[in-house]
Amino acid sequence: MSSLPCIAITSGEPAGIGLDVCVKLAFQALPAGLVVLADIAALHTRAAQLGLSLKTYAFAERPQAHTGDGRLCVLDVHVPAPVVAGTLNAKNSAYVLNMLDIAREGCQTGRFDAMVTAPVHKGIINDAGIAFTGHTEYLAETTHTPQVVMMLTGGGMRVALATTHIPLTQVSSAITQASLTSTLHILHHDLIHKFGIEKPRIYVAGLNPHAGENGYLGDEEIKTINPVLNALRSEGMDLVGALPADTLFSQKNLAQADAFLAMYHDQGLTVLKHASFGEGVNVTLGLPITRTSVDHGTALDIAGSGNADIGSLLSAIHLAIEIAHKQTNSQTPKHA
Numbered sequence: 070m071s072s073l074p075c076i077a078i079t080s081g082e083p084a085g086i087g088l089d090v091c092v093k094l095a096f097q098a099l100p101a102g103l104v105v106l107a108d109i110a111a112l113h114t115r116a117a118q119l120g121l122s123l124k125t126y127a128f129a130e131r132p133q134a135h136t137g138d139g140r141l142c143v144l145d146v147h148v149p150a151p152v153v154a155g156t157l158n159a160k161n162s163a164y165v166l167n168m169l170d171i172a173r174e175g176c177q178t179g180r181f182d183a184m185v186t187a188p189v190h191k192g193i194i195n196d197a198g199i200a201f202t203g204h205t206e207y208l209a210e211t212t213h214t215p216q217v218v219m220m221l222t223g224g225g226m227r228v229a230l231a232t233t234h235i236p237l238t239q240v241s242s243a244i245t246q247a248s249l250t251s252t253l254h255i256l257h258h259d260l261i262h263k264f265g266i267e268k269p270r271i272y273v274a275g276l277n278p279h280a281g282e283n284g285y286l287g288d289e290e291i292k293t294i295n296p297v298l299n300a301l302r303s304e305g306m307d308l309v310g311a312l313p314a315d316t317l318f319s320q321k322n323l324a325q326a327d328a329f330l331a332m333y334h335d336q337g338l339t340v341l342k343h344a345s346f347g348e349g350v351n352v353t354l355g356l357p358i359t360r361t362s363v364d365h366g367t368a369l370d371i372a373g374s375g376n377a378d379i380g381s382l383l384s385a386i387h388l389a390i391e392i393a394h395k396q397t398n399s400q401t402p403k404h405a
Protein backbone atom coordinates (compact mmCIF):
# COMPACT_ATOMS: atom_id res chain seq x y z
CA MET A 70 0.00 0.00 0.00
CA SER A 71 1.22 3.52 -0.74
CA SER A 72 1.00 5.99 2.16
CA LEU A 73 -2.42 6.95 0.83
CA PRO A 74 -4.80 3.96 1.07
CA CYS A 75 -7.05 3.33 -1.89
CA ILE A 76 -10.61 2.71 -0.67
CA ALA A 77 -13.40 1.38 -2.90
CA ILE A 78 -16.90 2.55 -2.01
CA THR A 79 -19.86 0.61 -3.34
CA SER A 80 -22.85 2.92 -3.76
CA GLY A 81 -25.40 0.20 -2.93
CA GLU A 82 -29.09 0.08 -3.83
CA PRO A 83 -29.52 2.86 -6.43
CA ALA A 84 -33.07 3.74 -5.33
CA GLY A 85 -31.82 4.35 -1.79
CA ILE A 86 -29.62 6.98 -0.16
CA GLY A 87 -26.35 5.32 -1.23
CA LEU A 88 -26.07 7.64 -4.22
CA ASP A 89 -26.98 10.67 -2.06
CA VAL A 90 -24.21 10.03 0.45
CA CYS A 91 -21.69 9.23 -2.30
CA VAL A 92 -22.45 12.56 -3.99
CA LYS A 93 -22.04 14.35 -0.64
CA LEU A 94 -18.68 12.62 -0.21
CA ALA A 95 -17.31 14.79 -3.03
CA PHE A 96 -17.38 17.74 -0.62
CA GLN A 97 -15.52 16.05 2.28
CA ALA A 98 -11.72 15.86 2.50
CA LEU A 99 -10.38 12.46 3.58
CA PRO A 100 -6.83 11.10 4.02
CA ALA A 101 -7.21 8.47 1.28
CA GLY A 102 -7.79 7.95 -2.40
CA LEU A 103 -11.47 7.09 -2.85
CA VAL A 104 -13.04 5.23 -5.76
CA VAL A 105 -16.83 5.27 -5.89
CA LEU A 106 -18.41 2.34 -7.73
CA ALA A 107 -21.65 3.53 -9.31
CA ASP A 108 -23.44 4.12 -12.57
CA ILE A 109 -21.95 7.49 -13.45
CA ALA A 110 -25.13 8.81 -15.11
CA ALA A 111 -27.24 7.83 -12.10
CA LEU A 112 -24.74 9.54 -9.83
CA HIS A 113 -24.93 12.80 -11.83
CA THR A 114 -28.73 12.62 -11.95
CA ARG A 115 -28.86 12.27 -8.15
CA ALA A 116 -26.40 15.16 -7.73
CA ALA A 117 -28.66 17.35 -9.89
CA GLN A 118 -31.67 16.25 -7.84
CA LEU A 119 -29.80 17.30 -4.68
CA GLY A 120 -28.79 20.61 -6.29
CA LEU A 121 -25.09 19.80 -5.91
CA SER A 122 -22.49 20.57 -8.54
CA LEU A 123 -20.59 17.29 -8.89
CA LYS A 124 -17.56 16.69 -11.06
CA THR A 125 -16.30 13.19 -11.72
CA TYR A 126 -13.19 11.64 -13.20
CA ALA A 127 -12.68 8.05 -14.27
CA PHE A 128 -10.73 5.62 -12.08
CA ALA A 129 -7.42 4.63 -13.66
CA GLU A 130 -4.93 2.83 -11.44
CA ARG A 131 -4.83 4.97 -8.30
CA PRO A 132 -7.17 7.83 -7.47
CA GLN A 133 -5.81 11.19 -6.43
CA ALA A 134 -6.03 12.32 -2.80
CA HIS A 135 -9.64 13.04 -1.91
CA THR A 136 -9.60 16.76 -1.19
CA GLY A 137 -13.33 17.45 -0.96
CA ASP A 138 -13.24 19.91 -3.85
CA GLY A 139 -16.49 18.61 -5.36
CA ARG A 140 -14.82 15.92 -7.49
CA LEU A 141 -15.25 12.16 -7.22
CA CYS A 142 -13.17 9.40 -8.73
CA VAL A 143 -15.69 6.96 -10.21
CA LEU A 144 -15.45 3.40 -11.45
CA ASP A 145 -18.45 3.33 -13.76
CA VAL A 146 -20.68 0.25 -13.42
CA HIS A 147 -23.64 0.21 -15.77
CA VAL A 148 -27.11 0.03 -14.20
CA PRO A 149 -29.57 -1.69 -16.56
CA ALA A 150 -32.93 -0.15 -15.60
CA PRO A 151 -33.85 3.48 -14.93
CA VAL A 152 -33.07 4.62 -11.36
CA VAL A 153 -35.87 6.35 -9.46
CA ALA A 154 -35.02 7.64 -5.98
CA GLY A 155 -37.28 5.89 -3.47
CA THR A 156 -38.61 3.22 -5.86
CA LEU A 157 -36.99 -0.21 -5.89
CA ASN A 158 -36.56 -2.15 -9.12
CA ALA A 159 -35.53 -5.82 -9.03
CA LYS A 160 -33.98 -5.41 -12.51
CA ASN A 161 -31.14 -3.49 -10.79
CA SER A 162 -30.31 -6.11 -8.16
CA ALA A 163 -27.60 -7.83 -10.22
CA TYR A 164 -25.94 -4.41 -10.65
CA VAL A 165 -25.82 -4.01 -6.85
CA LEU A 166 -24.05 -7.37 -6.46
CA ASN A 167 -21.78 -6.65 -9.43
CA MET A 168 -20.40 -3.60 -7.60
CA LEU A 169 -19.72 -5.77 -4.54
CA ASP A 170 -17.90 -8.35 -6.67
CA ILE A 171 -15.71 -5.73 -8.35
CA ALA A 172 -14.78 -4.13 -5.01
CA ARG A 173 -14.16 -7.50 -3.34
CA GLU A 174 -11.99 -8.75 -6.22
CA GLY A 175 -10.08 -5.46 -6.19
CA CYS A 176 -9.33 -5.92 -2.49
CA GLN A 177 -8.23 -9.50 -3.08
CA THR A 178 -5.83 -8.52 -5.87
CA GLY A 179 -4.43 -5.50 -4.02
CA ARG A 180 -5.97 -2.94 -6.38
CA PHE A 181 -7.89 -1.57 -3.37
CA ASP A 182 -6.80 -1.54 0.27
CA ALA A 183 -10.32 -1.80 1.67
CA MET A 184 -13.97 -1.66 0.64
CA VAL A 185 -16.69 0.42 2.26
CA THR A 186 -20.29 -0.43 1.46
CA ALA A 187 -23.29 1.88 1.20
CA PRO A 188 -26.59 0.13 1.99
CA VAL A 189 -28.28 -2.49 -0.12
CA HIS A 190 -31.90 -3.63 0.10
CA LYS A 191 -31.97 -7.33 1.00
CA GLY A 192 -35.62 -7.77 0.02
CA ILE A 193 -35.36 -6.53 -3.56
CA ILE A 194 -32.29 -8.71 -4.21
CA ASN A 195 -34.35 -11.73 -3.11
CA ASP A 196 -37.26 -10.49 -5.25
CA ALA A 197 -34.86 -10.72 -8.19
CA GLY A 198 -34.48 -14.44 -7.45
CA ILE A 199 -31.07 -14.15 -5.80
CA ALA A 200 -30.82 -15.58 -2.28
CA PHE A 201 -29.18 -12.85 -0.20
CA THR A 202 -29.19 -12.13 3.54
CA GLY A 203 -26.54 -9.40 3.79
CA HIS A 204 -23.10 -8.17 2.73
CA THR A 205 -21.57 -10.08 5.66
CA GLU A 206 -22.77 -13.47 4.49
CA TYR A 207 -22.26 -12.62 0.79
CA LEU A 208 -18.62 -11.61 1.30
CA ALA A 209 -17.99 -14.69 3.46
CA GLU A 210 -19.36 -16.91 0.69
CA THR A 211 -17.59 -15.17 -2.20
CA THR A 212 -14.23 -15.13 -0.39
CA HIS A 213 -14.76 -18.78 0.65
CA THR A 214 -14.46 -17.87 4.33
CA PRO A 215 -16.26 -20.49 6.46
CA GLN A 216 -17.12 -18.08 9.27
CA VAL A 217 -17.03 -14.32 9.74
CA VAL A 218 -18.27 -12.06 12.53
CA MET A 219 -20.41 -8.93 12.23
CA MET A 220 -19.33 -6.19 14.60
CA LEU A 221 -20.61 -2.64 14.88
CA THR A 222 -18.76 0.19 16.57
CA GLY A 223 -20.28 3.43 17.82
CA GLY A 224 -21.41 5.24 20.96
CA GLY A 225 -18.24 4.22 22.78
CA MET A 226 -18.77 0.49 22.30
CA ARG A 227 -18.07 -2.40 19.99
CA VAL A 228 -20.84 -4.95 19.62
CA ALA A 229 -20.24 -8.26 17.84
CA LEU A 230 -22.94 -10.80 17.04
CA ALA A 231 -22.98 -14.57 17.51
CA THR A 232 -25.70 -14.86 14.84
CA THR A 233 -26.61 -12.38 12.09
CA HIS A 234 -29.50 -12.33 9.64
CA ILE A 235 -31.64 -15.30 10.64
CA PRO A 236 -35.18 -15.55 11.96
CA LEU A 237 -35.45 -15.40 15.75
CA THR A 238 -36.88 -18.94 15.80
CA GLN A 239 -33.53 -20.26 14.48
CA VAL A 240 -31.22 -18.42 16.86
CA SER A 241 -30.96 -21.02 19.59
CA SER A 242 -30.09 -23.89 17.27
CA ALA A 243 -27.61 -21.74 15.33
CA ILE A 244 -25.52 -21.14 18.45
CA THR A 245 -23.44 -24.26 18.95
CA GLN A 246 -20.28 -24.75 20.97
CA ALA A 247 -18.31 -24.91 17.71
CA SER A 248 -19.82 -21.75 16.19
CA LEU A 249 -19.45 -19.76 19.40
CA THR A 250 -15.84 -20.88 19.85
CA SER A 251 -15.05 -19.83 16.32
CA THR A 252 -16.85 -16.49 16.72
CA LEU A 253 -14.86 -15.69 19.85
CA HIS A 254 -11.57 -16.70 18.23
CA ILE A 255 -12.25 -14.40 15.26
CA LEU A 256 -13.39 -11.54 17.48
CA HIS A 257 -10.40 -11.89 19.80
CA HIS A 258 -7.93 -12.12 16.90
CA ASP A 259 -9.29 -9.10 15.03
CA LEU A 260 -9.54 -6.93 18.16
CA ILE A 261 -5.81 -7.48 18.51
CA HIS A 262 -4.77 -7.23 14.87
CA LYS A 263 -7.28 -4.80 13.36
CA PHE A 264 -7.97 -2.64 16.42
CA GLY A 265 -4.60 -2.80 18.17
CA ILE A 266 -6.01 -3.98 21.53
CA GLU A 267 -3.29 -6.03 23.17
CA LYS A 268 -5.42 -8.12 25.55
CA PRO A 269 -9.08 -7.69 24.68
CA ARG A 270 -11.69 -8.03 27.40
CA ILE A 271 -14.93 -9.33 25.94
CA TYR A 272 -18.27 -9.23 27.75
CA VAL A 273 -20.62 -11.98 26.58
CA ALA A 274 -24.42 -11.94 26.76
CA GLY A 275 -26.60 -14.86 27.71
CA LEU A 276 -29.41 -15.78 25.36
CA ASN A 277 -32.30 -16.06 27.80
CA PRO A 278 -33.85 -13.57 30.23
CA HIS A 279 -31.52 -13.22 33.25
CA ALA A 280 -29.02 -15.45 31.45
CA GLY A 281 -31.32 -18.41 31.97
CA GLU A 282 -31.81 -18.04 35.76
CA ASN A 283 -29.81 -21.21 36.56
CA GLY A 284 -31.65 -23.14 33.89
CA TYR A 285 -35.17 -22.23 34.98
CA LEU A 286 -35.60 -19.78 32.07
CA GLY A 287 -33.66 -21.65 29.36
CA ASP A 288 -30.55 -23.81 29.30
CA GLU A 289 -28.40 -22.49 26.42
CA GLU A 290 -26.12 -20.76 28.94
CA ILE A 291 -25.53 -24.02 30.85
CA LYS A 292 -25.27 -26.32 27.84
CA THR A 293 -23.52 -24.12 25.29
CA ILE A 294 -22.36 -20.63 26.24
CA ASN A 295 -20.69 -21.09 29.64
CA PRO A 296 -18.77 -24.26 28.69
CA VAL A 297 -17.32 -22.39 25.69
CA LEU A 298 -16.36 -19.39 27.82
CA ASN A 299 -14.68 -21.65 30.38
CA ALA A 300 -12.72 -23.49 27.70
CA LEU A 301 -11.54 -20.25 26.08
CA ARG A 302 -10.61 -18.73 29.45
CA SER A 303 -8.29 -21.67 29.93
CA GLU A 304 -6.66 -20.67 26.60
CA GLY A 305 -6.03 -17.23 28.12
CA MET A 306 -8.95 -15.17 26.78
CA ASP A 307 -10.33 -12.47 29.07
CA LEU A 308 -14.06 -13.19 28.95
CA VAL A 309 -16.83 -11.99 31.25
CA GLY A 310 -20.20 -13.74 31.27
CA ALA A 311 -22.51 -15.12 30.27
CA LEU A 312 -24.26 -12.01 31.65
CA PRO A 313 -27.93 -11.05 31.54
CA ALA A 314 -28.40 -8.96 28.40
CA ASP A 315 -30.62 -6.36 30.04
CA THR A 316 -27.78 -5.01 32.19
CA LEU A 317 -24.89 -6.00 29.91
CA PHE A 318 -24.51 -2.51 28.48
CA SER A 319 -24.39 -0.65 31.82
CA GLN A 320 -22.07 2.36 32.03
CA LYS A 321 -19.78 0.37 34.32
CA ASN A 322 -19.43 -2.43 31.77
CA LEU A 323 -19.05 0.05 28.91
CA ALA A 324 -16.03 1.48 30.70
CA GLN A 325 -14.41 -1.95 31.09
CA ALA A 326 -15.27 -3.88 27.94
CA ASP A 327 -13.26 -3.75 24.74
CA ALA A 328 -16.16 -5.48 23.02
CA PHE A 329 -19.51 -7.09 23.75
CA LEU A 330 -20.73 -10.28 22.15
CA ALA A 331 -24.51 -10.40 21.72
CA MET A 332 -26.25 -13.64 20.84
CA TYR A 333 -28.47 -12.19 18.10
CA HIS A 334 -28.91 -9.13 15.89
CA ASP A 335 -31.37 -6.99 17.83
CA GLN A 336 -30.06 -7.97 21.27
CA GLY A 337 -26.91 -6.02 20.48
CA LEU A 338 -27.68 -3.61 17.66
CA THR A 339 -30.70 -1.99 19.30
CA VAL A 340 -28.45 -0.74 22.08
CA LEU A 341 -25.63 0.34 19.79
CA LYS A 342 -27.88 2.14 17.31
CA HIS A 343 -29.73 3.89 20.14
CA ALA A 344 -26.38 5.25 21.25
CA SER A 345 -24.86 6.06 17.87
CA PHE A 346 -27.20 5.78 14.86
CA GLY A 347 -25.83 7.90 12.05
CA GLU A 348 -22.24 7.71 13.31
CA GLY A 349 -21.77 3.95 13.73
CA VAL A 350 -19.77 1.55 11.58
CA ASN A 351 -20.36 -2.06 10.65
CA VAL A 352 -17.17 -4.07 10.15
CA THR A 353 -16.85 -7.66 9.00
CA LEU A 354 -14.28 -9.55 11.06
CA GLY A 355 -12.54 -12.70 9.88
CA LEU A 356 -12.50 -11.82 6.18
CA PRO A 357 -9.27 -11.94 4.18
CA ILE A 358 -10.04 -8.36 3.07
CA THR A 359 -11.00 -5.19 4.95
CA ARG A 360 -14.68 -4.26 4.73
CA THR A 361 -16.54 -1.61 6.67
CA SER A 362 -20.04 -0.27 6.13
CA VAL A 363 -22.57 2.31 7.16
CA ASP A 364 -24.84 1.57 10.14
CA HIS A 365 -28.02 2.51 8.29
CA GLY A 366 -30.20 1.08 5.56
CA THR A 367 -31.42 2.31 2.20
CA ALA A 368 -33.80 4.90 3.74
CA LEU A 369 -36.04 4.92 0.67
CA ASP A 370 -38.27 7.48 2.42
CA ILE A 371 -35.61 10.20 2.12
CA ALA A 372 -33.65 9.18 -1.01
CA GLY A 373 -33.10 12.17 -3.27
CA SER A 374 -34.40 14.62 -0.65
CA GLY A 375 -31.06 15.96 0.55
CA ASN A 376 -31.79 14.80 4.12
CA ALA A 377 -29.48 11.79 4.15
CA ASP A 378 -26.79 12.21 6.77
CA ILE A 379 -23.27 11.29 5.66
CA GLY A 380 -21.86 10.78 9.20
CA SER A 381 -21.87 6.99 9.21
CA LEU A 382 -20.25 6.77 5.76
CA LEU A 383 -17.47 9.10 6.93
CA SER A 384 -16.96 7.02 10.09
CA ALA A 385 -16.87 3.83 7.98
CA ILE A 386 -14.24 5.30 5.66
CA HIS A 387 -12.13 6.52 8.59
CA LEU A 388 -12.19 3.05 10.17
CA ALA A 389 -11.28 1.42 6.83
CA ILE A 390 -8.32 3.79 6.51
CA GLU A 391 -7.22 3.04 10.08
CA ILE A 392 -7.39 -0.72 9.56
CA ALA A 393 -5.62 -0.48 6.18
CA HIS A 394 -2.73 1.36 7.86
CA LYS A 395 -2.59 -1.18 10.73
CA GLN A 396 -2.56 -4.10 8.30
CA THR A 397 0.27 -2.52 6.31
CA ASN A 398 2.32 -1.79 9.42
CA SER A 399 1.90 -5.34 10.68
CA GLN A 400 3.04 -6.70 7.28
CA THR A 401 6.08 -4.42 7.03
CA PRO A 402 9.19 -6.43 7.91
CA LYS A 403 11.04 -5.04 10.93
CA HIS A 404 14.75 -4.48 10.13
CA ALA A 405 17.33 -4.67 12.86
Ligand SMILES: NC(=O)c1ccc[n+]([C@@H]2O[C@H](COP(=O)([O-])OP(=O)(O)OC[C@H]3O[C@@H](n4cnc5c(N)ncnc54)[C@H](O)[C@@H]3O)[C@@H](O)[C@H]2O)c1
Binds near residue numbers: 187189351365376
Ligand atom coordinates in the same frame (compact mmCIF):
# COMPACT_ATOMS: atom_id res chain seq x y z
N1 LIG B 1 -25.38 -1.80 5.36
C1 LIG B 1 -26.51 -2.19 4.77
O1 LIG B 1 -26.53 -2.61 3.63
C2 LIG B 1 -27.81 -2.10 5.52
C3 LIG B 1 -27.87 -1.72 6.88
C4 LIG B 1 -29.09 -1.68 7.52
C5 LIG B 1 -30.26 -1.98 6.81
N2 LIG B 1 -30.15 -2.34 5.50
C6 LIG B 1 -31.34 -2.61 4.68
O2 LIG B 1 -31.97 -1.37 4.35
C7 LIG B 1 -33.34 -1.58 4.12
C8 LIG B 1 -34.16 -0.58 4.92
O3 LIG B 1 -33.90 -0.80 6.30
P1 LIG B 1 -34.64 -0.07 7.51
O4 LIG B 1 -35.85 0.64 6.99
O5 LIG B 1 -34.76 -1.06 8.58
O6 LIG B 1 -33.58 0.98 8.04
P2 LIG B 1 -33.07 2.37 7.46
O7 LIG B 1 -31.77 2.65 8.15
O8 LIG B 1 -33.04 2.38 5.99
O9 LIG B 1 -34.13 3.46 7.93
C9 LIG B 1 -34.53 3.64 9.29
C10 LIG B 1 -34.87 5.13 9.51
O10 LIG B 1 -33.66 5.87 9.59
C11 LIG B 1 -33.63 6.92 8.61
N3 LIG B 1 -32.26 7.00 8.08
C12 LIG B 1 -31.50 5.95 7.69
N4 LIG B 1 -30.31 6.37 7.27
C13 LIG B 1 -30.30 7.71 7.38
C14 LIG B 1 -29.32 8.72 7.09
N5 LIG B 1 -28.11 8.42 6.60
N6 LIG B 1 -29.66 10.02 7.31
C15 LIG B 1 -30.87 10.33 7.81
N7 LIG B 1 -31.83 9.42 8.12
C16 LIG B 1 -31.54 8.12 7.90
C17 LIG B 1 -34.63 6.50 7.54
O11 LIG B 1 -35.11 7.62 6.82
C18 LIG B 1 -35.67 5.76 8.36
O12 LIG B 1 -36.56 6.69 8.91
C19 LIG B 1 -33.61 -3.04 4.51
O13 LIG B 1 -33.60 -3.82 3.33
C20 LIG B 1 -32.42 -3.41 5.37
O14 LIG B 1 -32.14 -4.77 5.37
C21 LIG B 1 -28.98 -2.39 4.84
Ligand SMILES: N[C@H](C(=O)O)[C@H](O)COP(=O)(O)O
Binds near residue numbers: 334365
Ligand atom coordinates in the same frame (compact mmCIF):
# COMPACT_ATOMS: atom_id res chain seq x y z
N1 LIG C 1 -27.19 -5.86 10.32
C1 LIG C 1 -26.68 -4.70 9.68
C2 LIG C 1 -27.14 -3.48 10.40
O1 LIG C 1 -28.13 -3.55 11.12
O2 LIG C 1 -26.56 -2.43 10.21
C3 LIG C 1 -27.21 -4.60 8.27
O3 LIG C 1 -28.35 -5.35 8.07
C4 LIG C 1 -26.22 -4.76 7.22
O4 LIG C 1 -25.67 -6.03 7.26
P1 LIG C 1 -24.61 -6.43 6.15
O5 LIG C 1 -23.41 -5.61 6.44
O6 LIG C 1 -24.39 -7.86 6.35
O7 LIG C 1 -25.25 -6.11 4.85
